[in-house]
Amino acid sequence: MKAIIIDDERLAREELKNLLLDFPNVEIIAECDSAEAAIAAVDNLKPDVVFLDIHLPGKDGFGVLEELDYTPHVIFVTAYDDYALKAFDVNALDYLLKPIQPERLKEAINKVKDAELEPFSDSQKLGLLNLVFVKDGEKCWFVKLADVPLFESEGNYVRVYFDNNKPLILKSLNNLANRLDENVFFRANRKFIINLNWVEKIESWFNGGLMVKLKNGEQIEISRRQASKLKEMKSL
Amino acid sequence: MLNKKKLYWFSQFFGWLIYIIFIGIFNILTGNKLSSELIYSLLSIYLIGLLTSHGFRLIIVKLNWMRFNILRLFPRILLGNLVSGIIVYFLKLVFIEIIILQSFEGIKFIDAFADIMNWTFIFLIWSLLYFLFHFITNYQKEEIKNLKWQAAKNEIELNKLKSQLNPHFIFNSMNSIRALINENPTLAKEAITQLSNVLRNSLLMGKQKLIPFNEEMKLVNDYLGLEKTRFEERLTIIKNINSTTENFLVPPLMIQTLVENGIKHGTSKLPNGGILEINSSMSNDKLMIVIYNCGVYHKNEKSETGFGIVNTVQRLKLLFGNKASFEIKNENGKVKTILIIPKETIL
Numbered sequence: 001m002k003a004i005i006i007d008d009e010r011l012a013r014e015e016l017k018n019l020l021l022d023f024p025n026v027e028i029i030a031e032c033d034s035a036e037a038a039i040a041a042v043d044n045l046k047p048d049v050v051f052l053d054i055h056l057p058g059k060d061g062f063g064v065l066e067e068l069d070y071t072p073h074v075i076f077v078t079a080y081d082d083y084a085l086k087a088f089d090v091n092a093l094d095y096l097l098k099p100i101q102p103e104r105l106k107e108a109i110n111k112v113k114d115a116e117l118e119p120f121s122d123s124q125k126l127g128l129l130n131l132v133f134v135k136d137g138e139k140c141w142f143v144k145l146a147d148v149p150l151f152e153s154e155g156n157y158v159r160v161y162f163d164n165n166k167p168l169i170l171k172s173l174n175n176l177a178n179r180l181d182e183n184v185f186f187r188a189n190r191k192f193i194i195n196l197n198w199v200e201k202i203e204s205w206f207n208g209g210l211m212v213k214l215k216n217g218e219q220i221e222i223s224r225r226q227a228s229k230l231k232e233m234k235s236l
Numbered sequence: 237m238l239n240k241k242k243l244y245w246f247s248q249f250f251g252w253l254i255y256i257i258f259i260g261i262f263n264i265l266t267g268n269k270l271s272s273e274l275i276y277s278l279l280s281i282y283l284i285g286l287l288t289s290h291g292f293r294l295i296i297v298k299l300n301w302m303r304f305n306i307l308r309l310f311p312r313i314l315l316g317n318l319v320s321g322i323i324v325y326f327l328k329l330v331f332i333e334i335i336i337l338q339s340f341e342g343i344k345f346i347d348a349f350a351d352i353m354n355w356t357f358i359f360l361i362w363s364l365l366y367f368l369f370h371f372i373t374n375y376q377k378e379e380i381k382n383l384k385w386q387a388a389k390n391e392i393e394l395n396k397l398k399s400q401l402n403p404h405f406i407f408n409s410m411n412s413i414r415a416l417i418n419e420n421p422t423l424a425k426e427a428i429t430q431l432s433n434v435l436r437n438s439l440l441m442g443k444q445k446l447i448p449f450n451e452e453m454k455l456v457n458d459y460l461g462l463e464k465t466r467f468e469e470r471l472t473i474i475k476n477i478n479s480t481t482e483n484f485l486v487p488p489l490m491i492q493t494l495v496e497n498g499i500k501h502g503t504s505k506l507p508n509g510g511i512l513e514i515n516s517s518m519s520n521d522k523l524m525i526v527i528y529n530c531g532v533y534h535k536n537e538k539s540e541t542g543f544g545i546v547n548t549v550q551r552l553k554l555l556f557g558n559k560a561s562f563e564i565k566n567e568n569g570k571v572k573t574i575l576i577i578p579k580e581t582i583l
Contacts, residue, residue: 010468
């Protein structure tokens with residue numbers, strides 16, 4: 001399990017490193033003391049897990065997550081039960097309080113193991129088992145891509161549909177499309193990317209296009225060009 | 237306000253009603269018959285009393301007699317009552333003697349004097365009740381104001397306690413110390429001593445009203461020692477303490493709070509850290525503390541710090557009235573905090 005430690009205090013990083021000595025399966029591939037360094041390291045090294053201090057100089061931990069192209073499993077580390085953590089759905093995260101208790105660290109690491117996140121290599125694109133970090137005002141989520149039926153383009157932003165939420169993330173749809181596994185996430189037209197696992201029904205539409213009905217009730221039109229691509233892919 | 241008005245009219249209507257009922261009963265007991273003349277006379281007295289006293293009240297309100305103390309109020313009341321008495325005498329003369337009884341036989345000085353004195357006395361009682369009511373309600377208002385002030389004071393004290401023990405600081409320090417135990421046991425021991433001092437002083441000093449400046453600086457030094465351990469080379473501390481300021485009395489934990497804010501918004505927010513500078517000097521017999529930290533002060537930021545600043549200002553006001561001053565501003569790319577404390581408290 002590849003890990004990156006993100007904390008601005010050297011002693012805090014040392015402390016965590018010492019504690020992690022007891023976990024031979026956790027390999028520390030980088031240490032970062034600032035938000036900028038963290039963003040670069042995570043996107044380049046693609047760790048399985050990051051230990052992220054919420055209070056960083058410059059940008060806070062959430063700021064780091066928002067800018068990542070690739071979202072690893074995150075274990076938050078903070079000195080005090082933070083108001084910032086309340087932004088999260090309780091089940092969606094794990095966090096450790098400083099000074100870190102070894103037993104709690106063990107639990108957190110086991111959670112990461114059980115989370116069955118897709119191991120990530122350079123060539124691989126984001127699949128159903130990968131996460132996206134989504135922040136909408138004060139609320140935050142880690143969303144498994146399998147739970148996202150639909151992405152919608154809104155100018156420089158992309159609207160992420162999941163459960164009953166539709167928050168925006170600061171990414172372009174083209175950028176996102178390049179990073180998603182095209183076998184699952186299909187570009188229906190200029191405005192939408194759909195998750196093919198969520199398709200309920202496909203009907204023929206005008207001009208050789210298709211109309212897709214998703215399990216969440218949304219209906220999305222597939223342009224003629226993309227329709228032939230889909231037919232080819234799925235040999236319909 | 238509406239209730240007070242209602243109460244006034246209620247008292248007026250029933251007060252005068254009771255008065256004429258008594259007069260009526262007295263008349264009947266002394267042998268007068270319950271004639272229509274008697275009833276008309278009583279009704280006239282009722283209206284005359286009601287209107288004259290209400291007129292008197294309008295004058296009280298218009299001239300704002302409520303602002304006077306008793307000594308200045310009393311002669312005015314007496315004069316007002318006498319004038320009211322004279323007015324009632326003449327109104328009675330016109331309405332009762334001339335119009336109703338048609339028994340006017342000229343003015344007899346003795347009777348006139350007795351009647352005017354009688355009515356002056358009645359108005360005196362009226363005034364007594366009126367002003368007594370006002371003084372009681374005002375007194376209650378003052379009492380409520382006092383209680384509110386007390387409550388505010390208690391709240392400030394409580395906030396002071398709350399802001400003293402910053403959990404982020406405590407747990408971050410503990411975490412640093414844990415790491416130091418392996419790396420540098422001597423430094424770890426020192427840090428534990430410093431942390432104990434900070435915790436002990438936070439608990440004990442809070443109970444005192446004022447402490448010598450050098451006592452406060454001992455706490456600040458322990459605090460800064462811990463922050464230095466945590467931030468290492470990212471924190472640079474500069475101290476210019478004038479020896480004449482050492483025994484000056486200051487509110488406990490106030491300077492510590494300001495230093496802590498300086499680090500929280502300076503060093504800890506900057507990837508490359510920054511300085512924290514404390515200066516103390518005497519200026520016009522007052523203690524002047526100037527703290528510089530790196531970073532930018534955002535005036536309208538709603539945060540715990542904003543709360544800390546509000547609390548500092550409130551504490552200064554409670555202890556020193558308007559003689560202390562507190563200012564925080566951006567200057568030459570740094571944040572400058574100026575605290576001026578006078579020798580005397582107002583408590």
